[in-house]
Amino acid sequence: MPTLAFSSQLINLCAALLLLLSFAMLSQRRVLTLVDLFAMQGGTLFVSIMVVAWSTGQPHLYYSAALTLILKVILLPLILHRLIRRLGAQWESETLLNTPITMLAGLLLVIFAFTLAQPISQLANTVTRGTLGIALAVVMLAFLMMITRRKAVTQVIGFLAMENGLFFAATSATYGMPMVVELGVALDVLVSMVILGIFFFHIREQFDSLDLHNMESLKED
Amino acid sequence: MELLMLLGLPLLGSLLLALIGRREWAPEANVLMSAGTFAAGVWLTAHVIAHGPMLVWHEQFFIDPFNVFLVILTSFIGLTTSLFSRPYLRTEEHHGRLNRRQLRLYHSMFQLFIFTMLLALTTNNMGILWVAMEAATLTTVLLVSLYRTPASIEAAWKYFILCGVGLAQALFGTILLYFAAEKVLGNAGSTALLWTHLNEVKGQLEPTVLSLAFVFMLVGYGTKVGLAPLHNWLPDAHAEGPTPVSAVLSGLLLNVALYAVVRCKVLVEGSVRSDLAGNLMMGFGLLSLVLAAFLLWRQKDIKRLFAYSSIEHMGIATFAFGMGGPVANFAALLHMTVHSLTKSSLFFTVGHATQKAGTQVMDKIRGLITSNPTVGWGLMLGTLAILGMPPFGVFTSEFLILITAMREHPWATPILLLGLGVAFGAIFSRVQAMVFGETSLPRLPHPPALVPVFAQLALVLMLGLYIPPHLAAWYREAARLIG
Numbered sequence: 157m158p159t160l161a162f163s164s165q166l167i168n169l170c171a172a173l174l175l176l177l178s179f180a181m182l183s184q185r186r187v188l189t190l191v192d193l194f195a196m197q198g199g200t201l202f203v204s205i206m207v208v209a210w211s212t213g214q215p216h217l218y219y220s221a222a223l224t225l226i227l228k229v230i231l232l233p234l235i236l237h238r239l240i241r242r243l244g245a246q247w248e249s250e251t252l253l254n255t256p257i258t259m260l261a262g263l264l265l266v267i268f269a270f271t272l273a274q275p276i277s278q279l280a281n282t283v284t285r286g287t288l289g290i291a292l293a294v295v296m297l298a299f300l301m302m303i304t305r306r307k308a309v310t311q312v313i314g315f316l317a318m319e320n321g322l323f324f325a326a327t328s329a330t331y332g333m334p335m336v337v338e339l340g341v342a343l344d345v346l347v348s349m350v351i352l353g354i355f356f357f358h359i360r361e362q363f364d365s366l367d368l369h370n371m372e373s374l375k376e377d
Numbered sequence: 378m379e380l381l382m383l384l385g386l387p388l389l390g391s392l393l394l395a396l397i398g399r400r401e402w403a404p405e406a407n408v409l410m411s412a413g414t415f416a417a418g419v420w421l422t423a424h425v426i427a428h429g430p431m432l433v434w435h436e437q438f439f440i441d442p443f444n445v446f447l448v449i450l451t452s453f454i455g456l457t458t459s460l461f462s463r464p465y466l467r468t469e470e471h472h473g474r475l476n477r478r479q480l481r482l483y484h485s486m487f488q489l490f491i492f493t494m495l496l497a498l499t500t501n502n503m504g505i506l507w508v509a510m511e512a513a514t515l516t517t518v519l520l521v522s523l524y525r526t527p528a529s530i531e532a533a534w535k536y537f538i539l540c541g542v543g544l545a546q547a548l549f550g551t552i553l554l555y556f557a558a559e560k561v562l563g564n565a566g567s568t569a570l571l572w573t574h575l576n577e578v579k580g581q582l583e584p585t586v587l588s589l590a591f592v593f594m595l596v597g598y599g600t601k602v603g604l605a606p607l608h609n610w611l612p613d614a615h616a617e618g619p620t621p622v623s624a625v626l627s628g629l630l631l632n633v634a635l636y637a638v639v640r641c642k643v644l645v646e647g648s649v650r651s652d653l654a655g656n657l658m659m660g661f662g663l664l665s666l667v668l669a670a671f672l673l674w675r676q677k678d679i680k681r682l683f684a685y686s687s688i689e690h691m692g693i694a695t696f697a698f699g700m701g702g703p704v705a706n707f708a709a710l711l712h713m714t715v716h717s718l719t720k721s722s723l724f725f726t727v728g729h730a731t732q733k734a735g736t737q738v739m740d741k742i743r744g745l746i747t748s749n750p751t752v753g754w755g756l757m758l759g760t761l762a763i764l765g766m767p768p769f770g771v772f773t774s775e776f777l778i779l780i781t782a783m784r785e786h787p788w789a790t791p792i793l794l795l796g797l798g799v800a801f802g803a804i805f806s807r808v809q810a811m812v813f814g815e816t817s818l819p820r821l822p823h824p825p826a827l828v829p830v831f832a833q834l835a836l837v838l839m840l841g842l843y844i845p846p847h848l849a850a851w852y853r854e855a856a857r858l859i860g
Contacts, residue, residue: 275585276553279560295549299542311538318545325549329556334570337504341548344511348541351515355522355534362527368534 163211167328170204171287174324175266178297181317182262183255187245187309191236194313197320198228205327212331220332223342224323232316232349239353240309245366250307258304262297269293276329287328294321308359308366312352319345379424380431380438382417383448384495386410387455391488398481404463407484411452411459414491418452421445426847432501432573439501439573443710443855446848447498447636450714454628454721455491457829461725462487462621464823468732469619471822479523483619490516490625497633503570506637507544507551510601513630514540521618532613539610540600547597547637553590554644557582572640579647591645591654594638595661601634603688604695605665615684616737620728623680627687628721632713635691639698643859646701655699662696663789665689666796673803678737679727682807683720686763689800690716696793697778698859700785706856708777711844715770715837719762722833726755729825730811739807743814753812755830760808762837764801770840 177197184190202224209217273289295318302314319341326333333341360366390410394403422445425431430441440448466483469475475483493516497509514537522533551570558569561578568574575582596607603611615623638658645654669689676682690712697709729752734742746753762769775797782789844852 272589276556276589279583279586292549295545302538302542308534315538315541315545318542322545322548322552326552326555329552330559333504333552333555334502337502337508337570340505340508341511344508344515347512347515348537351518352537354519355530355537358522358525358530359534362525362530 163207166207167204167287170200170207171290171324171328173200174204174294174320175290175297178294178317178321179259179262181313182258182297182301182304185250187240187250187307188237190310190313191233191240194236194317194320195229195233197317198224198233201320201324202229204324205332208327208331214331216335217327217332219335220327220338223338227342227346228316228320228323231346235349235353236309236313239356243356243360243366245309250305250310250367258300262300265296265300266293269296288325291321291325291328294318294324297321306368308356308368311368312349316345316349379417379421380433380440380499383414383421383452384492384499386413386417387488387492387495390414391485391492394488395481395485398484399477403480403484404459404466407487408456408459408463410488411456411491414495415449415452415456418449422449426851436568436571436573437501437505438499439571440499441855441858442851443639443858444498444636446710446714446851446855447632448495450717451491451494451498451629451633454625454717457725457833458621458624458628458721459487460829461624461728461826462619464821464826465621465725465728465732466619467823468821472732474524475619479525483520483523483621486516486520487621487625490520491629494629494633498636501571501573503551503554503572503575503640506640507548510547510598510634510637511541511544513633514544514601517614517618517622517626517630520622521614523619523622524617526617529617532610532617536610536614539607543597543600543607545597546593546600550590550593550595550597550641553586553593554641557586557590557648572644575644576647579644582644582648584649587645587648588653591641591649592657594641595654595657598634598637598641599661599695602631602638602691602695603665604661604692605668605688608665608669608688611688612681612684615687616678616680620680620724620731623684624721624724624728627684627724628717631687631691632717635694635698635713638695639859642698646860655701658695658699659786659789660699662692662694662699663792663796665692666696667692667792667799670796670799670803673800676803676807677739679731679739679742679807679811680724680737682739682804683723683727683763686800686804687716687720689796690720690763692796693775693778693793696789697781700778700781701860702781702785703853703856704777705781705785706859707852708774708781710852710855711770711840712774712778715774715840716763718833718837719759719769719771722755722830722837723759723763725826725830726752726759729821729827730756733821739811742811744812746812747815749825751827752825755827755834756808757812758834759830760804762834764804765797768838768841769834770837773841773844 205221269292270289298318493513518537562569600607642654669685694712697705765771765775
């Protein structure tokens with residue numbers, strides 16, 4: 157078992173990487189690279205949960221880490237890759253809104269997240285207390301990505317990245333939720349991915365592209 | 378045992394209907410499963426009345442007067458909706474809008490949806506409550522896009538993304554709640570998310586964390602309740618999905634989401650000892666009421682009209698829960714009940730009317746009372762009921778809410794009256810034109826199922842004139858629990 161100070165530094169490193177990856181996703185135009193970034197984010201999450209599990213000796217966190225590895229690092233990126241290939245969308249990229257402004261908005265969100273998490277972090281007695289702000293920031297950056305993108309696939313990746321942030325929040329604030337809840341959440345994420353996969357095909361069938369610009373008929377009020 | 382049947386039957390039903398759903402008699406099997414679920418609900422209720430609250434299966438499930446009445450309401454509306462969908466979907470198949478594969482998907486997902494609703498209501502674990510709410514979104518999203526038209530796919534996508542993002546906020550709130558609870562209860566044996574345990578120690582939970590948690594949970598579950606300004610998905614999902622789905626979305630899903638909010642509010646009020654939670658709910662409630670009432674005037678589509686009316690009524694119920702106190706809570710519970718009954722029966726009649734007219738555009742639906750008197754009268758009576766005309770039950774609950782507001786929050790009374798008045802004008806003028814007037818609409822190939830409509834309206838009428846003492850005692854007990 158490593159010393160708490162050392163593992164706490166490792167976790168902080170992971171948290172910083174997560175935040176960096178969130179910004180990378182925010183500015184990435186190519187869909188396939190975005191999937192890889194998402195897988196890397198899942199990998200970082202896995203490492204950080206492993207470190208927390210190792211340094212605190214919480215056995216159920218190992219299961220939680222295994223769940224993350226299987227779902228977020230292997231299964232979901234695999235499904236996304238296959239979907240994108242089958243849709244023939246692997247070379248697609250999308251025009252972003254003004255990148256500097258998006259980045260600036262992202263920065264502001266991070267500051268906001270830190271301010272919001274500040275009083276709570278002080279109450280935490282876990283080794284990971286400083287990272288709750290980062291977890292919230294990851295959630296908010298994913299949210300920003302969903303708002304600024306117009307492609308169905310990228311919105312979904314944003315949705316999944318948000319789930320990553322939430323898992324990180326659960327580990328950093330409380331050493332993970334009860335197992336039954338984590339399993340339930342993981343099941344929901346997996347099922348939603350399957351349903352979204354079906355959806356992609358429906359959308360393309362009806363609109364001839366995965367661009368959500370075409371979806372504006374229901375905008376009367 | 379009762380609980381096992383209640384949860385097991387719809388789950389089994391969804392598997393069974395996934396296997397045999399293409400058969401001619403699948404709709405009847407659907408009705409049968411729903412009837413079984415309703416019977417289990419009645420059995421469970423009888424048990425709770427006789428023996429008091431239940432806490433079973435390692436305290437993972439908890440039944441008290443507050444959720445048991447929602448359980449029975451949910452299973453009852455599940456049953457009536459399955460009765461209604463039988464001729465409705467056959468007619469859709471006859472018109473060539475749906476094929477057998479889609480019907481199989483519908484029946485299987487319908488049962489699964491009922492399962493998730495009942496799970497959300499009966500679970501004692503706040504985390505499982507979240508899982509069940511998310512699962513409810515997942516089961517209904519494919520139902521909203523059942524027709525595979527561009528508009529329905531767009532509506533389903535919007536529904537999925539907005540509710541997914543909303544529920545992610547609720548999960549963050551749940552994590553914060555767990556974080557606060559873990560300090561008091563410890564994380565051994567994972568009792569820290571069990572509502573009964575949380576309720577016992579709510580006085581010791583950290584107020585700053587809980588108030589932040591409540592904001593996240595209110596925004597999250599509030600998205601599913603359809604509270605303004607997070608209501609955007611609701612009218613689209615109601616208008617573009619098949620009508621039985623609109624009926625269960627309005628009649629059940631919104632109630633269960635509001636139930637989740639109220640469960641959170643009980644914990645937060647015990648911890649924070651200020652009116653923060655109540656004030657937030659009152660604010661969101663009033664905003665939804667007024668915004669929906671004004672947007673009602675702009676609607677052209679009949680299902681969108683009644684979807685906005687659902688937002689309005691959920692706003693009223695949220696406002697009442699926000700005020701708190703025995704009378705307002707009693708009224709809010711009654712309002713949830715009568716709104717569910719009335720709104721789902723309205724959607725049933727609207728479903729038949731739109732099938733007859735072949736359109737959902739209100740200007741093209743005319744003279745229902747001459748072409749099919751029962752549908753016409755059903756629509757007229759349902760509309761009068763939902764608008765809060767005496768002697769229907771909605772009048773009683775709205776009246777109670779109004780007088781409580783006058784006494785405790787006089788500033789809110791004019792806003793409430795304004796919202797109700799504007800909504801009345803908007804809905805009544807439209808429906809009146811649809812029911813009366815000249816017409817030459819064809820007959821339906823399958824006779825409409827109007828028994829559930831009139832049965833539900835009769836119940837609403839009864840609740841307006843006379844609330845059985847059992848039920849009243851029950852509401853009072855639940856209102857006391859909510860505080």
